[in-house]
Amino acid sequence: MTKKALIAMSGGVDSSVAAYLIKEQGFESTGITLKLFDNEDIGEKKEKTCCSLDDIDDARSVCYKLGIPYYVYNFKDSFKENVISRFISAYENGTTPNPCIDCNRYIKFEKLMRRAEELDFDYVVTGHYAVIEHNAETGRYLLKKSADSSKDQSYVLYSLTQKQLAKTLFPLGNMTKEQTREIAEKLGLINAHKHDSQDICFVPDGDYAKFIEQYTGRTYPHGSFVDEGGKVLGEHKGIIRYTVGQRKGLGLALPHPMYVKKKDLDKNEVILCENSGLFSRELYATDINLITCDRIDKPIRVKARVRYNQSEQSAVVEQIDENTLHIVFDEPQRAISYGQAVVLYDGDYVVGGGTICRTPETK
Incomplete structure (x- = not known):
């Protein structure tokens, strides 16, 4: 019986080539794009983030060219709960979030895999650069670095469970990015030269603090910059604006470089130190x-x-x-x-x- 594969397609070249390769391997393939948010939800009026209408159009175009079905799944509520809310909570509690890991963990390889099982798909396919192997001696599935060290994404996939690894395919794992683009060019795919997304998808301008304030409607009180001995060095503009190791953007005139060491939420203080203290x-x-x-x-x-x-x-x-x-x-x-x-x-x-x-x- 032909195995069925559900391919998560962002509209980019990686997932598009992954779809082509899986189809060529003989899988009954279906492409899907996850609708994770509306741009109005994140303060964007134009469709310029991933999962935008342009990306959906690109993914649909690729699926049409490959001759496979294509659908859009609405995962906005799950994304808000498991990614955006966790992102905001982390900054509010003085830590530094990693939303790409949360998205992989709670959306692509939990919610999406559950949906795939409900629809009787055998595998979920993504365009990640990593390799999955099965060790016959131990019976365990293993996660291995990509052949392209410059694109390796194993770091953001560490939370994959044995069940998820068994039901996931990474067709690009043994390829380089250059090889991926070459395949897309030969196929004449619309996104063969599309730029990779660099920013967090729901914070396209990179201003995390502005996003949090707009999204929550909250303002975060100013407080004091202090050194490790408690001496006040100046005023900070809200504790969510600073991360460990940060030097630029402190707005202080100091006799020597100082960096964010940690944050004291109870006192609303940002503690600074010299580089050696980090x-x-x-x-x-x-x-x-x-x-x-x-x-x-x-x-x-x-x-x-x-x-x-x-x-x-x-x-x-x-x-x-x-x-x-x-x-x-x-x-x-x-x-x-x-x-x-x-x-x-x-x-x-x-x-x-x-x-x-x-x-x-x-x-």
Whole structure:
């Protein structure tokens, strides 16, 4: 019996070529675009964000050219609850969110996979650059880095469960971006040279604080910048406007460079330090997901990343309870931010990861 594949299509070149490759592999293919928000909801009047009408038109055009059905699914309520609300809550609580990970976790590989099962599809397909393998000896599905290291997206996919990995296909995992565009050009796809989306889709201008204030209708009170000894250095413009490691945009005239170290919500203070004060060797992560194993039974050496664009760093990880990891780096790491993901690697394979919740000084 022919397997059925539901292909998540953003209107970009990656998901379009993924659709073509899956169809060529003999799957009964259907393309879908997820409607995640209306532009009016995020203060945009023009259709210039991903999931806009232009993107829907591009995805529909590709599906027509490939001869496969195409539909638009309304996931706006789920996106508001699981991505936008989490994004706002993180900033309001002094942490730094990662909405792309939340979107993958709660929308594409939870809500969408559930919808696919309800409609009797065997697989969900996306244009992510990563590889899924099955280890016959252990019976586990593994997540591996993309062949194109410059496009690898394994970091934002660490939360995939064994069930989700078993029902997901990444046709672009062993390809480079250049190869993807070459296929799109040969097919004459409308989006062969379409630029990749760089910004968070619902904050297209990158001004997170303005988005939060417009979306919530709330204003965030000014407070004090202070040094680590509590000395007042000036006035900040609302605690949501600052992230750990930030130097630019503080609006202060100081005798030497200072950076955001942390935020005190109770006092509404932003604590600044010199660059040397931003480094930590240890962190704790919660809300964990492990891929290569069910549990880390003893300390193991890994490579780790504490942000998407960081190079991997040598470390030792220990699982201290069912939902917490303790990670000690060989070398101190700069500007570890609560709310971001730490993702662990063994060579090219993702061991797992979690959400950074504290460093030892905040016990």
